[in-house]
Amino acid sequence: MRILVSIDDTDTVKVDNVDVRGTGEMAQLIAKSIEDNGWGSCQPITRHQLLIHPDIPYTSHNSSMCFAANIESTYLNPLIDFAADFLACESAPDSDPGLCIAIIDRISRPGWLISFGYMAKNYVLTKENAYDLAEKLGIHLSEHGGTGQGVIGALAGAGLRLGGNDGRFKGKLKLKTKDNTITTGKICSQSQVDIVKCLETGAVLHDDELVLLGDWVKTILHYGQAVLPVSPVNEIGTGSPGWKTYSKKQMKDF
Amino acid sequence: MLYTNGEGEFRGSKDDWDLAAQIAEKCVEFKADDEDELVADEAVSCYNCRYRRWTVRSFACLNKAGFIWTV
Numbered sequence: 099m100r101i102l103v104s105i106d107d108t109d110t111v112k113v114d115n116v117d118v119r120g121t122g123e124m125a126q127l128i129a130k131s132i133e134d135n136g137w138g139s140c141q142p143i144t145r146h147q148l149l150i151h152p153d154i155p156y157t158s159h160n161s162s163m164c165f166a167a168n169i170e171s172t173y174l175n176p177l178i179d180f181a182a183d184f185l186a187c188e189s190a191p192d193s194d195p196g197l198c199i200a201i202i203d204r205i206s207r208p209g210w211l212i213s214f215g216y217m218a219k220n221y222v223l224t225k226e227n228a229y230d231l232a233e234k235l236g237i238h239l240s241e242h243g244g245t246g247q248g249v250i251g252a253l254a255g256a257g258l259r260l261g262g263n264d265g266r267f268k269g270k271l272k273l274k275t276k277d278n279t280i281t282t283g284k285i286c287s288q289s290q291v292d293i294v295k296c297l298e299t300g301a302v303l304h305d306d307e308l309v310l311l312g313d314w315v316k317t318i319l320h321y322g323q324a325v326l327p328v329s330p331v332n333e334i335g336t337g338s339p340g341w342k343t344y345s346k347k348q349m350k351d352f
Numbered sequence: 353m354l355y356t357n358g359e360g361e362f363r364g365s366k367d368d369w370d371l372a373a374q375i376a377e378k379c380v381e382f383k384a385d386d387e388d389e390l391v392a393d394e395a396v397s398c399y400n401c402r403y404r405r406w407t408v409r410s411f412a413c414l415n416k417a418g419f420i421w422t423v
Contacts, residue, residue, distance in 0.1 A: 118388040150406050158405045268388050350391035
């Protein structure tokens with residue numbers, strides 16, 4: 099069965115030289131455990147930015163992390179138990195972790211879940227809002243410490259991932275090149291990038307088009323695909339790349 | 353020069369890349385955040401610091417010990 103695993107509010111700001119795992123790392127460890135236990139296979143993690151507002155308690159950036167996985171149905175309850183214990187034991191002491199696990203094909207009203215995700219990007223929501231919707235849609239939602247406020251972001255993250263049009267993938271792309279220049283075809287064959295696209299014009303690059311890689315190459319979730327966004331290079335010479343990857347500044351709004 | 357608006361919030365909003373980098377260069381407590389949370393192309397920038405907490409308009413520094421509020 100196809101599921102979404104989404105978590106939020108597992109960390110706090112690092113204090114007193116004590117290392118605190120970020121929510122992304124926690125999601126990565128859960129995904130790794132699914133695969134190490136032979137429960138199934140996981141897709142890359144996406145980060146979803148939620149609303150920044152004085153009435154919302156968040157650590158530093160209010161984002162949630164989500165990944166899709168394909169597991170045998172018999173492993174669903176063991177996974178829920180494992181993830182719940184993991185968040186309870188491994189989250190930062192002052193955090194408010196929330197866990198959402200949704201079976202994609204059993205979500206009765208997918209649009210409601212997606213809408214909740216976008217609502218959480220624009221409005222202050224409550225735990226009751228989240229629990230009410232999760233119950234209506236038959237989605238597992240649970241809290242594992244502190245105020246449990248993370249259930250809001252966890253449910254929202256699942257909705258935004260399901261919507262397929264929000265957030266960026268965790269981690270940088272590692273591509274083999276000689277001079278930071280690579281064809282679109284090689285980008286897609288060496289990584290989990292589906293397409294390379296200029297978002298300004300909507301142009302999808304052909305396999306033979308050259309791209310200049312920056313030092314922070316990341317993909318976004320765009321219309322259900324892992325998309326590497328690029329911008330045109332102003333001066334194009336013969337054989338030089340016509341496109342370059344986004345800088346951190348360009349990526350910050352995703 | 354004052355770097356805050358009096359409420360502990362960076363005056364440069366979310367787009368004063370030069371000022372955020374200048375302050376971080378002078379800050380002994382700068383600590384890069386997780387790679388996934390970096391937003392400034394300058395490696396050392398308050399915008400990339402683990403101690404910055406984004407606000408509606410800007411960010412606040414959560415490590416007052418190291419933050420250089422004025423110079």
